[in-house]
Amino acid sequence: MWVLAAVTAAALLVSTIVNRKKTWEAIKKGMRMLLSLAFPFLTVLIVVSLALMFLTPESIAGLLGGAGDGWAVAAAAVVGSVTLIPGFVAFPLCALLLQMGAAYSVAAVFLTTLMMVGVVTLPLEAKYFGWKTALLRNALSLAAAVVVGLGIGLAWSFV
Amino acid sequence: MKQFLKRNAAHIALALAFGVFILVSWLVPLPAGKEAAGRFAYFFLEFAMFVPLLFILVGLFDVWFPKAVIERHLGPGSGAKGIFWVTLLAMLQAGPLYGAFPMAGVLWKKGASPRNIFIYLGAFATLKVPMLAFESGFLGLKFTLLRTLFTVPLFIAVGFLMELIVGKRGFKVTPPGEGGETTECAKQA
Numbered sequence: 239m240w241v242l243a244a245v246t247a248a249a250l251l252v253s254t255i256v257n258r259k260k261t262w263e264a265i266k267k268g269m270r271m272l273l274s275l276a277f278p279f280l281t282v283l284i285v286v287s288l289a290l291m292f293l294t295p296e297s298i299a300g301l302l303g304g305a306g307d308g309w310a311v312a313a314a315a316v317v318g319s320v321t322l323i324p325g326f327v328a329f330p331l332c333a334l335l336l337q338m339g340a341a342y343s344v345a346a347v348f349l350t351t352l353m354m355v356g357v358v359t360l361p362l363e364a365k366y367f368g369w370k371t372a373l374l375r376n377a378l379s380l381a382a383a384v385v386v387g388l389g390i391g392l393a394w395s396f397v
Numbered sequence: 398m399k400q401f402l403k404r405n406a407a408h409i410a411l412a413l414a415f416g417v418f419i420l421v422s423w424l425v426p427l428p429a430g431k432e433a434a435g436r437f438a439y440f441f442l443e444f445a446m447f448v449p450l451l452f453i454l455v456g457l458f459d460v461w462f463p464k465a466v467i468e469r470h471l472g473p474g475s476g477a478k479g480i481f482w483v484t485l486l487a488m489l490q491a492g493p494l495y496g497a498f499p500m501a502g503v504l505w506k507k508g509a510s511p512r513n514i515f516i517y518l519g520a521f522a523t524l525k526v527p528m529l530a531f532e533s534g535f536l537g538l539k540f541t542l543l544r545t546l547f548t549v550p551l552f553i554a555v556g557f558l559m560e561l562i563v564g565k566r567g568f569k570v571t572p573p574g575e576g577g578e579t580t581e582c583a584k585q586a
Contacts (some may be wrong), residue, residue: 241527242491246450249457258441268456271499271572272449277408282495287437291429304436306552324493325528329535346544353522359495366570368497371563375515378558379443389547397543
């Protein structure tokens with residue numbers, strides 16, 4: 239967060255020194271994009287806050303903490319796809335999963351789907367790419383995430 | 398302004414309903430509802446601090462990087478080098494995946510190939526440097542390296558597949574706030 243603020247401030251400063259008019263244009267462009275997306279963003283935040291009422295970190299850990307069979311991988315893929323959990327919650331949660339005896343493949347599938355697949359953000363993604371492309375990207379990413387997870391599960395004991 | 402509100406009517410209705418729900422949870426009181434309100438406040442604060450910065454950076458990128466440069470380095474025919482540059486660009490950023498969509502729109506406008514745009518999204522989702530540092534802290538270097546090793550070829554494959562399936566005819570990325578109608582509304586608002 240602070241790194242981002244520092245980078246933005248530095249970029250703005252340099253840009254202002256070089257060309258004040260262009261910088262102002264950049265800020266206006268950015269704010270215009272932000273304004274047109276503010277309400278869809280707000281909806282995502284509300285939906286996620288409500289969804290986490292039912293999917294608490296504890297219940298997720300309970301759901302995925304079992305043995306690393308096919309069901310746990312499938313459950314990890316579904317939960318990872320539909321939830322939107324920020325990284326600073328997701329990584330400790332994954333560490334907890336592993337401690338509870340979940341397989342590495344399950345943790346990896348959960349993490350990778352969390353990163354690459356976003357069901358709640360689909361409407362937002364469709365605004366940019368159209369529904370067909372957004373759905374396809376998410377479907378392919380889901381498949382990729384499962385491959386990554388299974389690959390890590392297989393490779394873990396060899397490395 | 399009126400048109401802006403009209404276009405967002407469904408979102409505004411949901412926000413109002415959520416506001417009523419929170420109010421009720423405080424009055425009843427409903428602990429789960431209060432928790433949801435707390436989470437929302439947290440997300441919103443993060444969003445309010447983080448997303449404007451992100452959009453300013455996208456705006457700066459838009460203004461300072463000429464179309465010719467992007468086209469040459471990330472356009473169709475940029476090959477393996479294009480994949481390298483677009484991955485590097487994504488790795489140096491931060492934030493949730495939905496923060497990458499506006500940048501994808503700008504990249505498209507500047508002539509990046511569909512393949513590289515989807516590789517950008519994949520790399521942004523899985524390979525951001527700040528996130529990798531955090532990951533190795535919690536899950537260990539071995540896990541992070543293995544995950545990276547498996548993820549890179551797969552998101553590149555997703556990029557190739559996406560280009561093959563949707564990238565040829567009529568593919569476009571519309572950055573909201575860029576199109577004529579949207580811009581008009583944004584100005585009025």
